[in-house]
Amino acid sequence: MGELTEVRDAAAVESRGSLNVRAQALQHIVESVALEVPGVHLVDGGLAGVRPGSPRASVRVRGTSARVQIEVACRWPAPVSRIAADVRRHVLDRASELSGVRLASVDVTVELAGTDERRAS
Numbered sequence: 001m002g003e004l005t006e007v008r009d010a011a012a013v014e015s016r017g018s019l020n021v022r023a024q025a026l027q028h029i030v031e032s033v034a035l036e037v038p039g040v041h042l043v044d045g046g047l048a049g050v051r052p053g054s055p056r057a058s059v060r061v062r063g064t065s066a067r068v069q070i071e072v073a074c075r076w077p078a079p080v081s082r083i084a085a086d087v088r089r090h091v092l093d094r095a096s097e098l099s100g101v102r103l104a105s106v107d108v109t110v111e112l113a114g115t116d117e118r119r120a121s
Helices: 001-014 021-034 080-099
Strands: 057-062 065-076 103-114
Touching: 021 057, 021 065, 021 080, 065 080, 080 103
Parallel strands: 065 103
Antiparallel strands: 057 065
């Protein structure tokens, strides 16, 4: 009788569907990993949380792979092309390693977030 109950319980769990926690967890991993790249700056959201800060990622998971769009901020003057390439490469490698999800693509947008006073003069 115990085996029959376990089979019914397992079937009930499988028929319930799944939560989309994996995409949200991967989003947090991607955003954290992007901050490890030199030149990327954390920008707090404005307007009492209405406007999100940076880095800000959007993740679409399909099966065992995902597509990522991420926006990061840097201070002017900055080598924007290099920062974008470094973020793409680092997110592809490190986020895949940490999450176990293969990233099919990483699209990076770099925004300027103020001036680096040490380099602007």
